[in-house]
Amino acid sequence: MNSLLTRLLPARCSTLLGAAAQRGCVRYSTRPADPELERIETVPLQATLLEGDPARTGAQDAAPIVILHGLFGSRRNNRRLAQLLNSRLGRDVYTLDLRNHGTSPRTPRHDYPAMVADVARWVRENISRTAPVLVGHSMGAKVAMALALRQPHMCSVMVAIENAPVATVPEPEFPRYIGALERLASHAELSAAQAQQALSGVEPDPDVRLFLLSLMEHYRDPASGKRRYRPRIPLQTLKDAVVRGAVAGWELSPDTHRYTGPALFIRGTQSNYIADDYLPTIGSYFPSFELRDIEGGHWINSQQPQLCADHIVDFLDRRDL
The missing domain is CATH 1.10.10 (Arc Repressor Mutant, subunit A)
Incomplete structure (x- = not known):
């Protein structure tokens, strides 16, 4: 496999090439392909895995969780959130480095179709049995949303932290x-x-x-x-x-892309990334979405990981997902 996973075991860290080499991998080959994504030259994403507890009832069959970071971030930013979800749910939790971030490859192209194609490739190569729970923060939230909308069979639950499916003015900072x-x-x-x-x-x-x-x-x-x-x-x-709006932008339309599966949006009350005005638009793409508020700003994934984990665990538990 092309993706290098860092498997965090109880006593040590070790590396291996692709979790799919270790397990029977669902290749998604019978699912319809997205022609645009198929044409994109992808890169092999780097990832860290926190292994689930096989002794926990149902843990082996539960959907793994894949966490995607925001602009300038890396998988390290979501380390604490990943640890909390892994501990409380007993299931596999992966944190990924998106292209041009962390230790994943550098490439001149940086936009959502390319990032979605990268993650779709990674899921095909590394996730077995059940489509993952996609959790994204900021830029990573738009990647998670776009993948769920374009390839819904690759997402059992979509969780967007601090972003919405809307095009906005690029942040000046x-x-x-x-x-x-x-x-x-x-x-x-x-x-x-x-x-x-x-x-x-x-x-x-x-x-x-x-x-x-x-x-x-x-x-x-x-x-x-x-x-x-x-x-x-x-x-x-x-x-x-x-500058060209590839990070703040959004190209999909609810007329052609809808995700009817479970969707959770988490926002910081001191942030405007998920404004009340955006809620009808969110509903047009994700008709089954729920919204949760956390006191804080844009970086609630790293500043309030416990509360983020609380909302995600509650959302999954109530649906027996």
């Missing part, structure tokens, strides 16, 4: 963030304290600044011996995607 990170990389020498100070000019929240700084590698230049920064992610590719 993202290009500012990228510009600030590019400036950090241009310095011949820079300490961590100096980098923090530089980022304070574009972001007042220290937690967000730490997150932004995690996108940069602090290394010693072998030529000069000085400490400087270089990006861990393809800044220009992501900047281009943001």
Whole structure:
């Protein structure tokens, strides 16, 4: 298999090539293909697996959970949420790195059809028995929504945290963030304290600044011996995607794409990503959706993982899913 999974076992971490090599894999070959997705050149996504508890009743037959991160994020951002869901539900939980993020491959194309095609490929190659529960935050939520709408047989439940199936104006802070990170990389020498100070000019929240700084590698230049920064992610590719609206956009129509399965939307009460005005539109795509509120802003997946897990577990338990 092409996808490299990191299998987190009780006592140690080990790696293997594709969970499908270990289990009988449902290939989805009898399902109708999406012609556009079939034409896209995909990349093999990197993933971490928290294994379910085979001793738990029904755990082996339960749908695994696949968690998708937001822009600039990685599977590490959802580590705590994954641990909570794994512990409480006893089922397999995967966290993925989307293209151009984490340790997944870099590629010039960055838009939702490509990200959906990547995840669809990953599901075909790595998920067995039952279509997964797709959980996405922000950009990852749009990927989860689009996959459920375009390939509903690949999704048993769709959970969108902090995003809606609407096109919005690109967030102005993202290009500012990228510009600030590019400036950090241009310095011949820079300490961590100096980098923090530089980022304070574009972001007042220290937690967000730490997150932004995690996108940069602090290394010693072998030529000069000085400490400087270089990006861990393809800044220009992501900047281009943001500016042209590929991240804030939405191309599907409820006239042609609807997902009638269970759908849960979770929003932060201090965020406008799932505004009340969007609820009728959400219903046109996901007629069976439910909405849950959490006190907080856009980053509730990492700042309020316990409450996010509570809502997801309750939603699944009430439907015996």
